[in-house]
Amino acid sequence: MHIVIGGASGLIGRALVTALRDRGDRVTRLVRHAPSAPDEVRWLNGTPLDPDVVAGADAVVGLNGASIGRLPWTRGYRSRLLWSRITPARTLARAIEALPAAERPLFASASAVGFYGSRRGQTLTEDSRPGSSFLASLCVEWEHAARIAGERVALLRTAPILHPDAVLKPLIALTRAGIAGPLGSGTQAWPWISLEDEVAAILHVLDRGLTGPVNLAGPTRATANDIGFALARRLNRPYVLRAPAPALRLALGERFANDMLLTDAHVVPKALASSGFAFRHRTAEDAIAAAIAR
Numbered sequence: 001m002h003i004v005i006g007g008a009s010g011l012i013g014r015a016l017v018t019a020l021r022d023r024g025d026r027v028t029r030l031v032r033h034a035p036s037a038p039d040e041v042r043w044l045n046g047t048p049l050d051p052d053v054v055a056g057a058d059a060v061v062g063l064n065g066a067s068i069g070r071l072p073w074t075r076g077y078r079s080r081l082l083w084s085r086i087t088p089a090r091t092l093a094r095a096i097e098a099l100p101a102a103e104r105p106l107f108a109s110a111s112a113v114g115f116y117g118s119r120r121g122q123t124l125t126e127d128s129r130p131g132s133s134f135l136a137s138l139c140v141e142w143e144h145a146a147r148i149a150g151e152r153v154a155l156l157r158t159a160p161i162l163h164p165d166a167v168l169k170p171l172i173a174l175t176r177a178g179i180a181g182p183l184g185s186g187t188q189a190w191p192w193i194s195l196e197d198e199v200a201a202i203l204h205v206l207d208r209g210l211t212g213p214v215n216l217a218g219p220t221r222a223t224a225n226d227i228g229f230a231l232a233r234r235l236n237r238p239y240v241l242r243a244p245a246p247a248l249r250l251a252l253g254e255r256f257a258n259d260m261l262l263t264d265a266h267v268v269p270k271a272l273a274s275s276g277f278a279f280r281h282r283t284a285e286d287a288i289a290a291a292i293a294r
Contacts, residue, residue: 003206004054006030006043006088007063007110011165012158015199016061028053049091051098059106059206060096062146064088068114068135069170073256078134085110085142093148101150108154108205109146113191113217115139115157118263120188125270126157126213135259143213154205159191159217159267161198162287168231172292175232181241183248186225188264191217194287197279201269204277217267222284224261230285234292 003020007013008029020027030043030053043049054060066084070077089109096104116124117131130136143155160167174180193201193216201216232239248257269277281287 001025001058001206002028002056004028004030004057004060004105005063006061006092007065010063010065011161011163011195012110012198012202013063015195016063016202019199019203028057044088044091049095051095054092054095054105055099055103057105059108060092060149061202061206062089062092062107062109065110068260069167071252071256073134073253078255082138082141085138086145089142090145090148093146093153096149104150104152106152106154106206106209106211107146107149108156108202109143109149111139111143111146111155111157111213113157113159113215113265113267114259114263115143115213116265116267118188118258118265120264122266124215124265124267126215127270133259133263134255152209152211154210155213156202156205157213157215157217157267158198159193159215161195162192162227162284163195163291166195167192168288168291171228171231172235175228175235175237175239178237179241180228180232180237180239181243182228182239183224183243184245184262186228186242187223188262189221189266190224190227190263190284191265191267192222192227192284192287193218194281194290196290197281197287200280201272201277204272204275208275210271210275212271214271215267215269216272217269218281218284218287219269219273219279220283221266227284227288230288231292234288 114135117133117136
């Protein structure tokens, strides 16, 4: 296969490029600097992407987006979160749209489980409606931009990745310092996925030609406490210092605390399961153990 990737320099992008090349696929990486390798093409330089770049590709994957873990979420940074996702998705979608309908590649565009917002007590599948939070609104706009590409669009609603360079990074620092503990009640459901399963799921989407929303989330429900306890056990550190919800909102900002730490969303990977995908890491504990050496 020939796969064109935007966002190839990020955590997921690097792992995906490696996986594609390891199995013999050809990759074209879209970069924002002057190309320094034969597989690089410059884009997002103020001009539309030439449709010839995606013509003949089997699939286009869009993974761009500034980190949602960076603080503070000022008005300016919230604008950057939007721009860094919507502009690349729209650019790729318009390049694909410019091709004859029969020649358009599959567009696998990143999104996030933040689409659903906080929905305590509900089981959320790809059929569930969007939430009302800032991240939910961001995901709605993000997916709307991707749909410009036409009918062959897969919306990769990714859960936080249990990896030392992703959602675990700040949790590891707190745990190693001995100051980790429940965030709010700690009983809120946290969607999650391992990096290995994230990449394997994207390959599954490309190989099966799946379209529509696809929840890239682990198959077993986990709470914030489940993840925190598993990390503490892995690092042989305590997990006792509770951070009350009001304190989190005051220290980190209401939007960030509510959208990132206190959100409660049991997201189920219905589309992956029904299409035969097999998870390597079926529990958050397994994913943490695989990601972190003792």
